Amino acid sequence: MSIGNTPSADRPSVGRALAQARTEAGLTVDEVSTTTRVRVPILQSIEQDDFSRCGGDVYARGHIRAIARAVGVDPEPLIEQYAADHDTDSAPPPVAPLYEAERIKSEPRRPNWTAAMIAAIVAVIGFVGYTVVSGSAGDSGKTSAQSSPSASASTTTSPSPSSPQGNGAPTAQPTDTGSAIAAAPPGKVTVKVTAESGASWIQATDGNGKQLFQASLKEGQSKTWTDDKKIKLIVGNAGAVQLFVNGKDLGPAGGKGQVVRLTYTPGDPTQG
Known part of the structure; x- marks a missing residue:
């Protein structure tokens, strides 16, 4: 050639x-x-x-x-x-992608029949217990109602005027934090990268220097890592990558085509 x-x-x-x-x-x-x-x-x-x-x-x-x-x-x-x-055909027959990073295929999970049987036994025991307790509560409630009918009629209370329910105000509901990913457990750091607008080469290592990941992410793919000490990243084409650290969205990792080196530790949502 x-x-x-x-x-x-x-x-x-x-x-x-x-x-x-x-x-x-x-x-x-x-x-x-x-x-x-x-x-x-x-x-x-x-x-x-x-x-x-x-x-x-x-x-x-x-x-x-x-x-x-x-x-x-x-x-x-x-x-x-x-x-x-080189005067060759620009559209050769398709070949298998021999040079792409290997994808780890998870094996199909086998059914755990032991766990299923234990769950069924627990459900039966719970149902029997609930039936016994409900029957006892129903009998005691009938006896109380027959012995003091006037007392049951007089114990009905109305909402307090000072309470939100008495004024007709809606009950406050818990708010959703809207985090892109769950926050890291106490004392740990969690980092998620998503190739949102293009492919990017990523290298990730943990606090002991062990390599966790080194390959190209295609557009739409994501990776998440958690460590006790820190997560170190090298990101190619940083403008295409969205970063989430300890549950917080930090936005793009850098500029389009830029290569950046980042370090994150527990409780540190800012770029290192």
Whole structure:
């Protein structure tokens, strides 16, 4: 496979455009390699417009698409430019997305028959107890009513004029806080990120430096993490990401295309 045609003066080559976008996003070659699963030598060759290591046009397009999404740019113009530079069909047969981050599929939960039987037994016992108590209360109520009919008639009270019910005012109802997410438990910090207006590359680590997440979020996807000490974030294309910390909406994480580094601790709703 050829390295590629020389780009025109007003249009960077595919590899140069990807390298420039990665630099502007504040990402290293190793970080992009981890996200896309494209090996570092291949990624470096692509940034130099050498696609001979890709193993063919189909794989080259797959690498370009994965790298472009990781650095926050639209892959389609770059794939069209690659096809034009290498005289290949710009609409190849669809292939499986081999280079996207793996999605963890949860296994179907099996029914817990033991818990169901225990719940049924508790329900039966509760029903029997309720029936016995209700019958006893009904008998005692009949005896009291027969022994003192005048007393029951005289114990009816009217609402106090000073009470809100006496004045016809409505009873106050509890208000809903309207928080976007539940507040963190005492002594913990909870952070939620939502890709609301575009894709974004996210890296999250906990207070011990353990990596909790490192991948690209597509538009509409969300992730939430909780820790005792702190949550540290690196957010690419920060303007597309909405932040919620300890139940409070902090708005966008930054500007469009900006890469930001943030730290949050328990009881700290402001950006660190």
